[in-house]
Amino acid sequence: MAEQLLDQVRDVAEGQIDFEGQKLVELLVNVTLALTGVVSFLVGYILQDIKLALQIGLAGTALTFILVVPPWPFYNRNPVKWLQVGGGLVPPQSLIVDEKSFR
Amino acid sequence: MYTSVVRLQNVFGFFTTVAFVVAAFIAASDFLTERAPIVRTLKTTSVQVVRGRPHYYSSKKEEYAVINFSLDADLSSLFTWNTKQVFVYVTAEWPAADHAKTNATNEAVIWDTIITSPSADHLANIGPVAMKKLRKSAGGKSIDPNRGKLSLKNQRHKYKITHPSGKLAMTDNVTLRLHYNVQPWVGLLTWDQDVDYGYWKALKNGVSKRFKLPAIKEKKPASAGAR
Numbered sequence: 069m070a071e072q073l074l075d076q077v078r079d080v081a082e083g084q085i086d087f088e089g090q091k092l093v094e095l096l097v098n099v100t101l102a103l104t105g106v107v108s109f110l111v112g113y114i115l116q117d118i119k120l121a122l123q124i125g126l127a128g129t130a131l132t133f134i135l136v137v138p139p140w141p142f143y144n145r146n147p148v149k150w151l152q153v154g155g156g157l158v159p160p161q162s163l164i165v166d167e168k169s170f171r
Numbered sequence: 172m173y174t175s176v177v178r179l180q181n182v183f184g185f186f187t188t189v190a191f192v193v194a195a196f197i198a199a200s201d202f203l204t205e206r207a208p209i210v211r212t213l214k215t216t217s218v219q220v221v222r223g224r225p226h227y228y229s230s231k232k233e234e235y236a237v238i239n240f241s242l243d244a245d246l247s248s249l250f251t252w253n254t255k256q257v258f259v260y261v262t263a264e265w266p267a268a269d270h271a272k273t274n275a276t277n278e279a280v281i282w283d284t285i286i287t288s289p290s291a292d293h294l295a296n297i298g299p300v301a302m303k304k305l306r307k308s309a310g311g312k313s314i315d316p317n318r319g320k321l322s323l324k325n326q327r328h329k330y331k332i333t334h335p336s337g338k339l340a341m342t343d344n345v346t347l348r349l350h351y352n353v354q355p356w357v358g359l360l361t362w363d364q365d366v367d368y369g370y371w372k373a374l375k376n377g378v379s380k381r382f383k384l385p386a387i388k389e390k391k392p393a394s395a396g397a398r
Contacts (some may be wrong), residue, residue, distance in 0.1 A: 081175070082174045082175065082176075083174055083175030083178075084173055084174055085172070085173065089172075090172035090173060093172045093178060094172060097178075097181060097182050097185055098185065101182070101185050101186060101189045102189065104189065105189040105190075105192060105193045108193060109193050109196050109197065112197070112252060113197075113200055113252065115313070116251065116252040116313055116314055117252060117290075117313035117314075118197070118252045118253060118290055118313070118356050119290050119313065120313070121193075121197070121252075125189075125190065125193060129182075129186050129189075132182055132186075133179070133182055136178050136182055137175050137178050137179050137182065138175065139175065
């Protein structure tokens with residue numbers, strides 16, 4: 069019982085996401101942070117207000133953290149399908165490793 | 172990017188890069204803004220040389236120049252979105268005794284002031300009432316070029332000046348010169364320039380006419396007689 073609970077706590081704390089999710093996160097971080105930087109500079113320069121530029125920059129960064137750090141469900145839409153332990157499934161017809169095929 | 176901690180580190184890492192680049196752009200934006208500071212009037216209104224001591228218990232007597240002046244200057248173009256504060260100071264300058272040999276110049280500050288940009292008002296070292304007044308003077312604007320307009324009439328000196336030799340009376344070819352130091356939020360400190368650099372024009376008319384310091388002010392006979 070306690071072990072199960074600890075497992076759950078660990079899952080939440082680690083916040084693992086699947087491979088597709090990681091690809092999406094990478095893209096989101098790069099796009100949102102770069103955009104935040106561009107917008108904060110342009111708005112600050114046009115309105116001649118450096119405080120506003122700082123606020124936009126920090127707000128955009130905070131949003132990025134919220135968007136990206138927690139393991140939101142949409143980062144776990146493509147879980148990896150592992151083979152069953154003990155070979156429950158038929159092995160694939162042609163498995164090629166280092167140009168040698170295994171059967 | 173597999174776990175939360177890794178994502179946290181990645182986002183923060185890229186954030187520092189973005190912050191650095193934006194800061195570099197802000198600093199560079201200064202070079203695209205025109206600076207054309209100009210001094211309309213800079214002249215002495217009263218000049219005295221008095222004898223005094225550097226501090227109360229000193230037995231050394233030195234000569235001090237007491238220079239009051241009038242200044243009318245427009246430094247408003249120094250105030251941009253990246254200006255934190257501008258330090259303005261007036262120096263008295265005169266050639267050293269061995270000027271012909273060394274080309275050395277004596278230079279001493281007689282007055283200075285800090286002009287904050289509205290974005291830096293909260294940093295000003297003043298009391299609550301003055302602070303309220305200062306904030307109100309900006310009228311909610313993020314930059315206030317009016318702060319760069321200086322109009323001082325018969326301004327009292329802030330610092331009496333002397334010389335390591337202790338001798339100042341009758342010094343000739345003294346000039347007053349206005350200096351400024353722009354302190355930006357991001358970027359390099361810049362001082363007043365003698366030549367134009369791109370959009371930054373040299374400070375115009377920043378030197379006063381040459382004048383001669385007078386002889387030491389004589390004590391009145393009455394006070395001289397009394398011991």
